[in-house]
Amino acid sequence: MYYTKAILNKFSTSYLAAVRAIRNNEPGALKVTISNANSKMGAVASVSLLPFMTCPAVCKNTCGIICYAAKIANLRPSVLNSYARNTAIATLRPDVFWPAVDVACKAVRYFRFHVSGDIPTRSYFANVIRIAQNNPGTQILMFTKQYDIVNSYIPDGMDISDVIPDNLHILFSGWTNLEPVNPHKFPETNVYKKESDCKEDWLQCGGNCFNCACRGVGCWQAQPGQTVAFKMH
Numbered sequence: 001m002y003y004t005k006a007i008l009n010k011f012s013t014s015y016l017a018a019v020r021a022i023r024n025n026e027p028g029a030l031k032v033t034i035s036n037a038n039s040k041m042g043a044v045a046s047v048s049l050l051p052f053m054t055c056p057a058v059c060k061n062t063c064g065i066i067c068y069a070a071k072i073a074n075l076r077p078s079v080l081n082s083y084a085r086n087t088a089i090a091t092l093r094p095d096v097f098w099p100a101v102d103v104a105c106k107a108v109r110y111f112r113f114h115v116s117g118d119i120p121t122r123s124y125f126a127n128v129i130r131i132a133q134n135n136p137g138t139q140i141l142m143f144t145k146q147y148d149i150v151n152s153y154i155p156d157g158m159d160i161s162d163v164i165p166d167n168l169h170i171l172f173s174g175w176t177n178l179e180p181v182n183p184h185k186f187p188e189t190n191v192y193k194k195e196s197d198c199k200e201d202w203l204q205c206g207g208n209c210f211n212c213a214c215r216g217v218g219c220w221q222a223q224p225g226q227t228v229a230f231k232m233h
Helices: 005-023 057-061 069-076 077-092 094-106 122-134 147-152 207-214
Strands: 045-047 110-113 139-144 170-172 188-190 227-232
Touching: 005 069, 045 094, 069 077, 077 094, 094 122, 110 147, 110 207, 122 139, 122 147, 122 170, 139 147, 139 207, 147 170
Parallel strands: 045 110, 110 139, 139 170, 170 188, 188 227
Antiparallel strands: none
């Protein structure tokens, strides 16, 4: 299990070190790390934050048990430092964080928020929407368990399309025995351990975000009421 006191303390220590570096104007303290690719996503750029510290409490007994982002951050100091620095910059210097994300989005066709971490605040989510509006030629993907933050951004009586730009693809992440609070009918995700656990009407993850994006399938085109299934890893 990765959601432990020791790991939380380790992540918190790294975050506080990043905060001190910003306040002390240390070299590199305001460098936002943008990932250009990884083995699962392919050539999809992304920006990530600290796992757990930006995630909702529900993660403690769901995805936090086997969180791959926490595992990588725990094993690789350079990854942990990047996540911590991004989180500190987004918190203390949004005037630096968001222009860097905007520049990154302008340079690519596909972008993802949060291979690690989640939406920390409502104002952060407002900036995600603004980034999508500023970059209509870039398809942007986001998975979230911060249901309350996203739901609160959509006034009663309005459809998703009235508020969320067409190029911003948001999926509410579910888990075993966790049903997303989803009154606005965002597409959802769920997980399975065995093939027999995967329901017939679920769309299975294709295994590579870039390939699915290029083909216009999977998460990038999931519609209200649809669920994309991921095998636990």
